[in-house]
Structures are given as C-alpha cells and as structure tokens.
Amino acid sequence: EIVMTQSPATLSVSPGERATLSCRASQSVSSNLAWYQQKPGQAPRLLIYGASTRATGIPARFSGSGSGTEFTLTISSLQSEDFAVYSCQQYNGWPHTFGQGTKLEIK
Amino acid sequence: EVQLLESGGDLVQPGGSLRLSCAASGFTFSSYAMTWVRQAPAKGLEWVSVISGSGVTTYYGDSVKGRFTISRDNSKNTLYLQMSSLRVEDTAVYYCATRSTPTGPRCLDYWGQGILVTVSS
Numbered sequence: 671e672i673v674m675t676q677s678p679a680t681l682s683v684s685p686g687e688r689a690t691l692s693c694r695a696s697q698s699v700s701s702n703l704a705w706y707q708q709k710p711g712q713a714p715r716l717l718i719y720g721a722s723t724r725a726t727g728i729p730a731r732f733s734g735s736g737s738g739t740e741f742t743l744t745i746s747s748l749q750s751e752d753f754a755v756y757s758c759q760q761y762n763g764w765p766h767t768f769g770q771g772t773k774l775e776i777k
Numbered sequence: 778e779v780q781l782l783e784s785g786g787d788l789v790q791p792g793g794s795l796r797l798s799c800a801a802s803g804f805t806f807s808s809y810a811m812t813w814v815r816q817a818p819a820k821g822l823e824w825v826s827v828i829s830g831s832g833v834t835t836y837y838g839d840s841v842k843g844r845f846t847i848s849r850d851n852s853k854n855t856l857y858l859q860m861s862s863l864r865v866e867d868t869a870v871y872y873c874a875t876r877s878t879p880t881g882p883r884c885l886d887y888w889g890q891g892i893l894v895t896v897s898s
Contacts, residue, residue, distance in 0.1 A: 671838075671839060702882070702883070704882075704884035704885070706822070706885075708822075713872055713874075713888035713889065713890060713891055714814075714822060714872075714885070714888055715888075716884055716885060716886050719882045719884040720882055725886065726877075726886075755821075757821060757822050759822070759824070759884065759885075761882065761883040761884055764827075764836040765824050765836060765837070765838045765839070766812075766824045766827070766883065767824055767838075768814075768821060768822040768823065768824055769821065770820075770821040771821040771822070
C-alpha cells in the first residue's frame with residue numbers, strides 16, 4: 671500500500687500568518703491527492719482535491735500544490751477557525767490511504 | 778441535501794462481532810461507491826473499505842482484510858460493515874463517506890457524523 675507521511679506533526683502559527691503543511695507519498699500518486707480539515711468532535715471536511723482544486727465553498731486562502739510524491743497545503747492568512755487537524759489522502763491506488771495528520775495550533 | 782447516518786456502534790469484547798449501518802439520503806444511492814473510514818482515539822484517519830455502487834467490487838485496508846465485510850442494500854439506501862474477530866485496536870469512530878459525483882474524483886465530499894465502536898473486555 672502507498673504510505674502517506676505528513677510533516678510536521680504539529681505546526682504553531684500566529685493568526686494572520688501563513689501556514690505550510692507537507693505531505694509525501696511513498697510512490698507516485700499523480701495528482702490524485704486530497705486534503706481534509708477536521709475539528710474536534712466533527713467529521714472531516716474536504717478542502718482540496720486533485721492536489722490543487724478547492725472543494726465547493728472553501729475559501730481562497732486555502733491552496734494546494736504538488737504532484738507525484740510531494741504535496742503542499744498552504745493557508746495564506748490564518749483565521750481563528752483554521753486551527754484544526756489537516757490530513758492528506760491519496761486516491762490513486764487501493765487502499766486510499768491517509769497521512770497521520772498535522773495539527774495546526776495557535777502560536 | 779446529502780445525509781449519511783451511521784448506527785450500530787457498541788461496546789464489544791475482543792473476538793466479538795458487530796454490524797454497522799449507514800443510512801443514506803439525498804442522492805441516488807445505487808450510483809455511488811461508498812467508503813468506511815475510521816479514527817482511533819487521538820489518532821489519524823484510517824481508510825477501511827469501499828464498495829462500488831452495484832456492490833460487485835470491494836476493497837479493504839490491510840488491517841481489516843479477512844475480518845470485515847462491506848456490503849450494501851440499494852433497495853434500502855443502506856451501507857453495512859460487518860466486523861468480526863474484533864481486536865482492541867479496532868476501537869475507533871467509524872465514518873461512512875462518499876464523493877459528490879458518481880464518476881468524479883474519488884475523494885470524500887460527504888461524511889456521516891461517525892459512530893463509536895469500543896472493543897474491550
């Protein structure tokens with residue numbers, strides 16, 4: 671199976687600053703990569719699919735990039751509601767594995 | 778409006794069995810592949826299983842292969858996960874999820890609220 675590795679495990683950033691989260695695949699997943707946001711007690715919410723396409727209703731401050739094995743999620747100017755756990759998922763090959771998540775916390 | 782509602786979670790002993798259900802509404806259920814994802818306490822998301830819209834094709838994660846069976850009843854708009862030989866490490870919140878279009882990207886746009894399964898003696 672394809673192993674997805676996210677870094678860092680925890681990222682401390684001040685509101686208004688930029689956050690950059692990374693996701694690496696153990697083999698190429700082309701652009702079949704999604705990012706999810708999850709807040710405590712809630713189900714995950716799809717943010718980005720196709721590595722760089724924002725899902726419906728997702729603000730423009732969220733952007734995704736990368737292809738193959740290296741991917742990045744950037745949040746350009748952090749709002750209070752953005753502090754959450756972010757997970758990447760590849761859907762190029764079965765099983766559609768997730769990364770272990772990056773917790774974005776307030777600095 | 779798409780709605781997914783899981784049920785069937787419980788406390789079960791190691792080695793036991795349990796069946797989860799996910800009632801779907803707001804879309805043409807039989808046209809959509811359905812997925813189970815789980816999340817152990819304070820852990821990341823783990824992809825568990827998927828079933829095609831017709832029910833013919835299924836895939837499983839390595840950790841549940843041979844112990845869990847995914848199925849669906851399209852006449853009842855319901856997805857199932859039959860779990861057997863349960864282990865302590867199967868303790869998790871289980872989510873059912875699906876994508877927004879039948880043939881679009883296989884990411885997960887819609888999620889249920891999750892149901893807790895606890896495996897403990």
